Amino acid sequence: MLRLFLRLIAPCALTALASGAAFAADGIDAADTGFMIICTGLVLMMTLPGLALFYSGMVRKKHVLAVMAQSAAATALVSILWVAVAYSLSFTGDGAYIGDLSRVFLRGIGLETVNPLAKTIPELLFMAYQMTFAIITCALVGGAVADRMKFSAFLLFCAIWLFLVYTPSAHMVWGGGWLAQIGVLDFAGGTVVHINAGVAGLMAAVMLGARQGYGRENMAPFDLSLAVVGTGLLWVGWFGFNGGSALGAGSRAVFAIVATHLAACAGAVIWTGIEWIHRGKPSVLGMISGAVAGLGTITPASGFVLPWHGLVIGAIAGAVCYCFCTVVKQRLKYDDSLDVFGVHGVGGLLGTLLAGVFATASLSVSPDTPAGVAGLLEGNPAQLGVQAVGVVVTTLWCVVGTWVTLKIVDLVCGLRVSPDQEREGLDLALHGEALHQ
Numbered sequence: 001m002l003r004l005f006l007r008l009i010a011p012c013a014l015t016a017l018a019s020g021a022a023f024a025a026d027g028i029d030a031a032d033t034g035f036m037i038i039c040t041g042l043v044l045m046m047t048l049p050g051l052a053l054f055y056s057g058m059v060r061k062k063h064v065l066a067v068m069a070q071s072a073a074a075t076a077l078v079s080i081l082w083v084a085v086a087y088s089l090s091f092t093g094d095g096a097y098i099g100d101l102s103r104v105f106l107r108g109i110g111l112e113t114v115n116p117l118a119k120t121i122p123e124l125l126f127m128a129y130q131m132t133f134a135i136i137t138c139a140l141v142g143g144a145v146a147d148r149m150k151f152s153a154f155l156l157f158c159a160i161w162l163f164l165v166y167t168p169s170a171h172m173v174w175g176g177g178w179l180a181q182i183g184v185l186d187f188a189g190g191t192v193v194h195i196n197a198g199v200a201g202l203m204a205a206v207m208l209g210a211r212q213g214y215g216r217e218n219m220a221p222f223d224l225s226l227a228v229v230g231t232g233l234l235w236v237g238w239f240g241f242n243g244g245s246a247l248g249a250g251s252r253a254v255f256a257i258v259a260t261h262l263a264a265c266a267g268a269v270i271w272t273g274i275e276w277i278h279r280g281k282p283s284v285l286g287m288i289s290g291a292v293a294g295l296g297t298i299t300p301a302s303g304f305v306l307p308w309h310g311l312v313i314g315a316i317a318g319a320v321c322y323c324f325c326t327v328v329k330q331r332l333k334y335d336d337s338l339d340v341f342g343v344h345g346v347g348g349l350l351g352t353l354l355a356g357v358f359a360t361a362s363l364s365v366s367p368d369t370p371a372g373v374a375g376l377l378e379g380n381p382a383q384l385g386v387q388a389v390g391v392v393v394t395t396l397w398c399v400v401g402t403w404v405t406l407k408i409v410d411l412v413c414g415l416r417v418s419p420d421q422e423r424e425g426l427d428l429a430l431h432g433e434a435l436h437q
Contacts, residue, residue, distance in 0.1 A: 027112075027114055027119055027120065028112065028114065028120060028121060028122055029120040029121070029248065031248075031249045032120040032121050032247070032248040032249050033120075033121050033122065033125060034249070035244070035248065035249035035253070036121050036125050036126075036129055036244060036247065036248070037125065038240065039129060039239075039240035039241075039243060039244025040125065040128050040129045040132055040240070040244070041240070042236065042237045042239060042240025042241070042244070043129070043132035043133065043136065043237055043240045043241050043244065044075070044132045044135070045233055045236075045237050046132075046136055046233065046234050046237035046238070046240075046241065047071050047074065047075055047132070047135050047136045047139050048071050048072055048075050049071075049230070049233060050230050050233035050234045050237055051071050051136060051139055051140070051143075051230065051234065052067070052068040052071035052072065052230070053226045053227065053229050053230030053233065054226075054227050054230025054231055054233075054234060054288075054292075055067045055068075055070075055071070055142070055143050055146065055227075055230070055338055056068050056222070056223075056226055056227075056230075057221055057222065057223050057224050057225065057226030057227030057228070057229075057230060058221040058222075058224070058227050058285070058338050059146050059147060059221065059222060059337070059338070060147070060219060060220075060221075060222055060425075061222040061223075061425075061435060062424070062425025062426070062427055062428070062434070063146060063147045063425055063426045063427060064222055064223075064427060064435055065426075065427040065431055065433050065434070065435065066146075066147075066151065066425075066426035066427050066430055066431060067142065067143075067146050069151060069430075069431060070139060070142035070151075070154055071139045071142070073151070073154070073155055073158075074135055074136075074138045074139035074142070074158055075135050075139070077155060077158055077159065078131070078134050078135045078138050078158060078162060079131055079135060081159060081162055081163075082127075082130075082131040082134050082135075082162075083105065083106060083127070083131070084104065084105055085101070085104055085105075085163075086134060086162055086163065086166075086167050087103060087106075087127045087130065087131065088100065088101050088102060088103035088104050089101070089163070089167045089168075089171065090130065090134075090166075090167050090170040090171050090174075090175050091103075091115060091117060091126075091127075091130065091170070091171070091174070091175045092115075092175075093171075093175075094176060095171070095177065096172070096177055096178040096181075097168050097171065097172060097177055097178065098167065098168050098171050098177075099171050099175055103127075106124070106127065109123050109124050109127070114126075115127075117174070117175070117176070117247075118247045118248075120247070120248055121247065121248070126247070129244060130170070130174075133170075133189060133192070133193060133241075134162060134166055134170070136193070137166055137189075137192070137193045137196060137197050138158040138161065138162060138166070138197075140193075140197035140198075140201065140340055140344055141157070141158075141161070141197050141200045141201045141204060141340065142154055143201065143337060143338035143339075143340045144200075144201025144202065144204055144205045144336045144337060144338065144340040144341065145201070145204045145205055145208055145337065146337040146338055147211050147337055147422065147426065148208055148209075148211055148212075148337075148416055148417060148422055148426075149204070149208060149415060149416060149417070150413065150414060150415065150416065150417055150430070151426075151430045151431070152413045153409050153410075153413055153414065153415045153416075156408075156409045156412060156413060157204075157405055157406070157409050160405045160408055160409065161200065161401065161402065161405045164401040164402075164404060164405055165196055165200065165397065165398050165401035165402060165405070166192070166196060168397065168401075169191065169192045169196055169394055169397060169398070170192050172393075173186050173191050173192050173390070173394075174186070174192065179191075179389075179390050179393060179394075182386060182389065183373065183383070183386050184352075184386055184387060184389065184390035185300065185301070185304055185352075185355045185356065185359055185364070185373060185383070185386075185387065185390075186300045186352060186355070186390065187242065187245050187256065187299070187300055187301060187302050187303035187304055187355070188241055188242045188245035188256070188299045188300065188302055188303065189241070189245075189299050189300065189348075190296075190297075190299050190300025190301070190347075190348040190349075190351045190352040190355065191300065191348065191352055191390055191391065191394040192394075193299070193344075193348070194296050194299060194300075194344040194345065194347055194348025194349075194351070195344075195345060195348035195349055195352065195391065195394045195395060195398065196348075196394065196398045197340060197344050197345070197348075198340055198341040198342075198343075198344040198345015198346065198347075198348055198349075199341065199345050199395055199398040199399060199402065200398055200402040201336060201340030201341050201344070201345065202334065202336055202340070202341035202345060203399065203402045203403060203406065204402065204406060204415075205334055205335055205336045205337065205340075205341075206334055207403075207406050207410075207415065208415050208416050209335070209416070210333075210334075210335035211335055211337065211422070212419060212422050212423065214335045215333075221285065224284050224285060227284075227285070227288055228284060228288055231288040231291060231292060234292060234295065235261075235264055235291060235295065238260055238264070238295045238299075239257045239260060239261070241260075241299070242256045242257065242259075242260045242298070242299055242302040242303070243256045243257040243260070245302070245303060246303055252303050252363060253303075255302075255303065255305075255306070255307065255363060256302040256303040258307045258310070259298055259301075259302050259305055259306070259307050259309060259310030259313075260295060260298050260299075260302050260310065261310075262307055262308075262310040262311045262314060263294040263295065263297065263298035263302075263310040263311065263313050263314030263317065264291045264292075264294040264295045264298075264314060265291070265294070265311075265314065266294055266310070266311045266312075266313075266314030266315040266317075266318060267290040267291055267292075267293045267294020267295070267297070267314040267315070267317045267318040267321075268287050268288070268290040268291040268294065268318070269290070269315075269318065270290060270314070270315045270317075270318030270319050270322075271286050271287070271289060271290025271291075271293065271318040271319075271321070271322045272286050272287050272290055274318070274319060274322050275322065278326075286322075289321075289322075289325065289339065289343060290317075290318045290321070290322070292343055293317045293318055293321035293322075293343050293346075293347050294313075294314035294317045294318060296317070296343060296344050296347035296348060296351065297313055297314065297316070297317035297321070297347040297348070297350050297351035297354070298310050298313050298314060298317070298351060299347075299348070299351055300348065300351045300352045300355045301313060301351055301352075301354055301355035301358060301359070303363065303364075304355055304358070304359040304360060304363050304364045304373070304375075305355070305358045305359065305360055305363065306358075306360055306363070309358040309360075312358070313351065313354050313358065316350065316354065317347055317350060317351070320346060320350055321342055321343050321346050321347055321350075324341070324342040324346045325339045325342035325343065328342070329342060349391050349395070352387050352390060352391050353384065353387050353388065353391060355375070355387055356375050356376060356383040356384035356385075356386065356387035356388075357375050357376040357377060357384060358375050358376075358377060359373050359374060359375030359378070359380075359383060360372075360374070360375070360378065361373060361374040361378055417429060417430070
């Protein structure tokens, strides 16, 4: 039996080894490819169902389906636009601010094609992985204008904003543009994803105005159990978000995942502790908000720092984001429905700066930077200044691009639903559906 087994298995094994050798010879690594396929699925899961559940659990019952529709629509629409043009503009060419059109509709991508930015995985996989980042960034903005933005306006906003704001930012930071050239560190999206989503969300919330009854009526969340489930999906998905940004199955991915988890834990503990002292009770909403704040804040630094740095960064995120979502928001009286700016915008800004403080040279070694990049704690205060430039440029670019986008959308179809539609609920008014009573 053993001889028969060997006779049957040996040829198959030799064939597999030969195929693997040919695969590796082309520069594509099977382990990295498998890892990145998993990470791509994890990040896609963050938007649908993760963000959809997280957001829907925090709005009123009459708006639950409308919030879910935004996540579903962003997934579908942004995916098509990304494949058509946005990927090419983000990750090809050597322009300082934008890429070229060499990969429009994935032209020229074959079985063995790789992108110079990710040489051990197929380019098609790199494209798909980056697509999931564009999806969730657009979807995040919807939380700031929940309960009052037209669905048509949200769709048009995503289509225009993707090209005016997200694509140039992605190219400047990750695609070899000028922010990358001056040395801005953003491992997984502190600038490209979180600052952009938070600033755009704040601007949209201000331009649309507050919800009817804001500050006077009870706007308690419909079902926080949905938000808790959504947080769990986001938390696990973030391992693909940050770990996958290593673009391969290696030690840096592991360091990023552990730092990410510890930052989420620290953010949840600190936010909860402050709230317990401040308000007398630890809320479930506070726990999950602190975890997401920690996750967002560690994102730009995750692949450049040690695990204990993740604890410190998460703790800082829990404290600072709590202050913005409570004290600062109340004083400025802006209605960011689901605290997109307070959690993601502030977290992205804070995390990008802290990357310049905690960056560890041994973790940022690459072919382009063989000596690694040290931060303030390792005697390189200049890196903190570089990070500040990245924050300022990203913020200004987003402010201008978002303002232009919102003005165009308002001219074309209007931004806000009517008062009657808002009172009725966007589920029925916009989608003709409602949750069962």
